Amino acid sequence: MTDDRLPTAILGASGYIGQHFARLLADHPQFAPPLLVGTGRSHGQRLGDVWVLAEPPPASLEPVRLVASTPAGLVRAGVRVAFSALPSGTAGPLESELVRRGVSVFSNASDHRLDPQVPLLVPEVNADHLAIARTARAGRGLLVTNPNCSTTGLVLALAPLVGLLRPRVVHVTTFQSLSGAGYPGVPSLAIADNVVPYIPAEEEKMARESARILGRRRGTTVAEAPFPVLASCARVATREGHLESVVVEATRSPTHAKITEAWARFDPLAGLGLPTAPHPPVELHGGSDRPQPLRDRWAGSPARARGMAAVVGRVRWEFPYLRFFVLSHNAVRGGAGGSVLNAEYALARGAIPSRRS
Amino acid sequence: MTDDRLPTAILGASGYIGQHFARLLADHPQFAPPLLVGTGRSHGQRLGDVWVLAEPPPASLEPVRLVASTPAGLVRAGVRVAFSALPSGTAGPLESELVRRGVSVFSNASDHRLDPQVPLLVPEVNADHLAIARTARAGRGLLVTNPNCSTTGLVLALAPLVGLLRPRVVHVTTFQSLSGAGYPGVPSLAIADNVVPYIPAEEEKMARESARILGRRRGTTVAEAPFPVLASCARVATREGHLESVVVEATRSPTHAKITEAWARFDPLAGLGLPTAPHPPVELHGGSDRPQPLRDRWAGSPARARGMAAVVGRVRWEFPYLRFFVLSHNAVRGGAGGSVLNAEYALARGAIPSRRS
C-alpha cells in the first residue's frame, strides 16, 4: 500500500496549539504524521516530555523528538504542508519563506491574517475567500490563516444571520479561557478567584477579523462587512472554551422561528467529506443555562470533529436586539482544528499546489 | 453616657447577606448591635457556629446566639430598625407586618422592590425617591429596598452619564460571583472550570430595577427611565464582586474628557456625614486591565465604606458607543451595605419614624 497522505510538519509543536495540532494530525487520513518542529529549548525532547494538555499525548507521537529546522530543511524533508502554531512576530517571515519555497502553510498565527492576498478562512463562512490567495506564480505554496480564537465562534454564529438580520452593529463580551493565552500563559495568581477584563489586542482583532471574514469578496479583494463588531474581552479561569455574550442590533425583523431555522439549516460543507468538519457546525442548545465551557467545549460530530462545533444558546429576540451566547473550543475550532479544516478544504478544492519539480 | 443608637435586628442573620449585615452593624455609630434573627435550623446556634464568610466574625457578635422571633416579638424587644436578608417569598409578608407595627425595614429582598409606594433606593442615584414612601399614616414604619446586587453597580456607573449621553439603550453582560447566589448557593461541581450563562430572573430584575431607579419621580410616583437596559447574566467562579461589561448607545456626543469628568465629580452625598457612604462612590481606575474582582472588590473609603464603591475602568468611547467595565461588591454595596447606607440616609433625612407611643 502506498501512503498518499501529504507530508506535513507542525511549526511550534511544543506549544499549546502545537500540541492540539499533534493530537489532530496523529492519525489523519489525508495528512501524514507530522514532523514536529520545536522552538528553542524543546529541541531533542520527546513530545511526551513537553506535553501540557490534560488529555494524554497520542501514542504514536509521544516518543517522537522535536527538531529544529529551517525552511530549506523542511523542503529537503519533503514537507508539503506546514501547520503553524508559531508565536506572532516569528511566524510572519518564516511562513513567507516557506511559501516562497513551495510549502503550503496553514497558520494559526496572526501575522498574515490581514494581508490582502492571504485568505482568512472559516470554510463554513467564507469559503470563497480562498480565491484571493496569491498562488499564481509557479512554485509558491498556498498560505491560509484561521482567525483569532475568539473570532471563530462569533463568525460561525453570525454567518447564518447576516442576510436575515442585516446587522447595524454587533456587540460581544467574551469569557475567554486560560488556554487562549497559550502555555505558560496566565499566572495562576493573576486569575485564581478573579476575572481580568483585558486581553491585549484582542478587541481589535475581533473587530478587524470579523469584518474581513464576513466581508464580500469581489475578485481578489474583500470588502469589509458593513457593520462594526465591538468587543469587550475578558479572561476567566476556565481551561478551554471561549464563551461569548452577543447582541446583534438588527435592521430587519424576521420571526424568532426564522432565526433558529437559519442556524439549524446551516451546514455549507455538507457533502464535501472533510474529515474534521463538524455537522452541523453550529449546534443550537435548548437548555436554559447553556452553552457552558465545561460541558459544551467538545461539541461536534462525527468523532473526529469533537471540539469543532460552535454551540449557541439562550437566544432572546426583541426587535431590534437579538441576544445569545455562543461557545467554541478556542484551541480546537479556534486554533489547531481551524487550520486543519482549512487544509482539508483547500485540498478538496485542489488548492494545495503540488511539489515544485 | 446614654446610648442613642437605634435598636436593630437582622432578619435572616445566618445567611450570607445576613452575615455581611452583622459585620457592618457590629460597631455602627448610629445603630445598636443587632438582634440576630435566624431562620429554621440556625436557632440557638452562635453566630460563629454558622459563619461562612472568609473574614472572621466580629468578636462582639461571634458568641451571640441566633433567635427565632415574630414581628410582635421584635416590637416587644424594642427594635426600631430591621435589616432584612430574608429569602424572597418569606420576606414580603414579614416585612409588611413589621412596617404595620411601626418598625422601619431596610430590605435586600426583592419582594417589595417594585411596589409603587416603596422606594428602591441607591442614595447617590435617586435619593429623592425616598419621598414616595407611604409613611403618612401614623405608626407605620418606613420600608426601603435596595436593588438586586448586579443592578447596584450598574446604576452607580450610569447615573453620572444619563444626562450627558441621553442613552438610547444600555447593554450589559455580567460576570457574577458565587456569593450572589447566597450560601450554600452554587454547587462546586456546577462551576469549577466553568461559566454558567444564566441566573434565574436576573436579567429581568436588572431591566426593571434599573428603569425604576434611573426613572424620574413626579410627586409620589416614578416614571421609568426612557431607555431599556438589556442584560445577559452569567455566573463565574469568583467569590465576591460582580463585574459587568457595559455598552451605552448614546444620542449625545460629549468629549471623552467630559465623560470621565462626570464620573470624577460625582459625589452627591458629600457633606452628609453618612458613615457607610463611600467618597467617591464611583472610582475611575486608570489601569489597563482593571477593575478586577480580586483586587477591586473592597474599593471604597473611608475604612467603614470598604466594598461600597463601584470601580469603573477600560473606558472606550467611539460615538455613539461608550464601553466600560464596572465592578462592585455584590454582598456589600449590592447587598447588606446598600441597605445600611439607605438606613443612614433615611436617618439623616429624618425619615425613620420614632416609636409608636
Added chain:
Amino acid sequence: MTDDRLPTAILGASGYIGQHFARLLADHPQFAPPLLVGTGRSHGQRLGDVWVLAEPPPASLEPVRLVASTPAGLVRAGVRVAFSALPSGTAGPLESELVRRGVSVFSNASDHRLDPQVPLLVPEVNADHLAIARTARAGRGLLVTNPNCSTTGLVLALAPLVGLLRPRVVHVTTFQSLSGAGYPGVPSLAIADNVVPYIPAEEEKMARESARILGRRRGTTVAEAPFPVLASCARVATREGHLESVVVEATRSPTHAKITEAWARFDPLAGLGLPTAPHPPVELHGGSDRPQPLRDRWAGSPARARGMAAVVGRVRWEFPYLRFFVLSHNAVRGGAGGSVLNAEYALARGAIPSRRS
C-alpha cells in the same frame, strides 16, 4: 439474535455515581441497558435532564426517563442485577430486600460494607473474599460491596507490597476531589481558594475498610490486616480523582527495584477477560511530578477500563519508610466502575445466582 445480557437496574440513577453507572452500562457486553431508578424529584425526568457530569450522557440512555420502583417492581421487571448508588441509610434495607427477593446487588453504598457475610471486594486485591457471601439459601441474590472511594486506590497500591514489606503501619493523607461528595455536594463558597481538612467519617472508613480488604479470609470469615491504616482526609477543589500521599513503615527491607517490580508485575485478573478490568491495574508513572488528578484520572486500558487504573508515582524508599503518591478516579474506580468490575468478576466466577423459578 437473542440478547443474553443480564437485565439490570441502577438504583439512585440521578446522582453523580448513578450517572457514572449509566455511562459504564449504556453499552456493556454482559449487562443489558439498565432500568434507571431515581429518587424523589427525579421521577419522570429524562436522564439528560438531570445530567451533571462534564461528559455528555450516553446517547442511548439520554432520553430514558427515571422511574420510581420498589423491590417487588424490580423483580417483576425481570431485573437480575442491581447496581446501587443509593445514599447510605436508604441503601441498606432496600439492598437487603432485593437480595431476599433474588436480585443480586453490587453496591457502592457503605451500609453493608462491614457486614460479616458481605464481601467488600476489590477483585485484584481480595478476590477470594467473594467466598464469604451468604448465598447458600436458595433464592437469595448475591450482595457485594465496593469500598469507599478513597480506600480503593490505596488498597490497589498496597496489595502488591504487603507481603514484601510487611507493614508496621500505613499513614495516608488524602487530596479528595469535589465529586467524592456527590452532587450538589460541596458548596462552591466552601472550597473556592480553600482546602477543607475534614470529610465526615472518611478516616474511619479508610481504616476499617482497608483492614478488611487487606485481611485474610479463613473459611467464611475475614481476619483484619495486622497493621493500622491511619488517614487524614482533606477536600481540595479538583473535579474528579483522589490523590493520596502514602507512607508505609516497613518491617522488611527489599531493594527499591523489588518494590517497583512488585507493582509492575501485579495483574491478578489477567486472562479473565473482564471487560472493565484495567491491565495493569496499577500504573507506575515515572514523571517527576505525577500522578496528577487532571492528567491521570482517566488512566486505564483497554478503552472500556478508562478511569479504572490506579497511578502510582514519586516513589521514595528509605528503609523503613516507603513514600509514594497514588491517584485513582473516585467516581469510576472508586465508585461505579468498582461495582461494575465486581459484577463482571462475580459473573465470571458463576456467583450470580440465576433467577428464582
Added chain:
Amino acid sequence: MTDDRLPTAILGASGYIGQHFARLLADHPQFAPPLLVGTGRSHGQRLGDVWVLAEPPPASLEPVRLVASTPAGLVRAGVRVAFSALPSGTAGPLESELVRRGVSVFSNASDHRLDPQVPLLVPEVNADHLAIARTARAGRGLLVTNPNCSTTGLVLALAPLVGLLRPRVVHVTTFQSLSGAGYPGVPSLAIADNVVPYIPAEEEKMARESARILGRRRGTTVAEAPFPVLASCARVATREGHLESVVVEATRSPTHAKITEAWARFDPLAGLGLPTAPHPPVELHGGSDRPQPLRDRWAGSPARARGMAAVVGRVRWEFPYLRFFVLSHNAVRGGAGGSVLNAEYALARGAIPSRRS
C-alpha cells in the same frame, strides 16, 4: 521629633515576598520606610505599577519607584538593615557582601540557611540560635535567615511538643499555595482542576531546616534534632496559606490534655514587646474542619501580627501517633513576616550592630 527608626531596604522588592515586606514595613515603629531595590525590569517603575497582591499597596509606598542598587550604594544611602527577598543564587553573594560592609541582613532566601555560622531563626522556637551568628569581627553586619515557607508552620507546631513526645519520626504532607512559588510562579493551566504532587527541593528543605531549627545549640554550633522529618510536598490551587497534615510518632505517652496544654501555654516571646510577634504564636482551633487556608491564613493578633500565627486543628492522638493539621501564611509567617520578626528580635537583643564609624 527625631526619627530613631533604622534605615532599611528591601532587596527584591518587586517580587511577591518583596511586596509583603513592603506591606509590613510601610509604617513600622522600629524600621524606617524602606528603600525599594528592584531587580531587572522593575527599575524606575512605581511599586504600584508592579503590585500583584490582592490587597492594595500601602498608600505611602505605592508611588515610590524601585531602584537599582549595589551593596556600596546601599551603604552610602545609610541603610542599616536589609530585608532580602532575592531569588536563591542571586541572594547568597549579595547578602554576604552587604554583611561585610556592615549592613545587617534578614533574609528569606535559602542560600545561607544552612551555613554553620548563620542563624536559621524562628524566634519562638530557637531564639538562642541567634548566638551562633558570626558578628565578632568589628564592622560586620548580622546575617539571619528565616526558613522555607513550609518549614515555619511545622516547627512552630512541633516546638511545644518535642520535649513532651520525644518524636521518633515526623511525617508531613503539605498542601502548598500558589504564592509559595512566587510571581508569576505556577502557570494557571498547570494547576486549575489539579494538584501537583511535587515542589522542587522542598522535601529536602523541610527535612534539613527542621532538623536544624529543632536542634540544640552547643556554643556556636547546632546539633541536629535526633528525629527525621519526612515530607511529601504538593501544590494546590489556593492563593495563600500552606496547610500541612502532620503525624508525629511519639516515644512518650502524655495525655491528650497535656498535649493541647503544651500548645496553649506556648508563648516564649511574651513580654518582649516585639511589634510583629503573634500572641499566641500557635492558635489551637476547636472547629471540626479547621484550619482552612481561606479562613485561617490571616490568624494572629495583635493587628500588626495578622498572618503571623500558625493554626493547629483536628488533633487526633492514639499513642504512639499524634495527628494534626497546621496552617500558616506562607508569604507572611513563612516569608516576609518571619524576617521582620527576626529583625525585631535581634534588635531587642541588641544584636544589630551599629554603623561602622
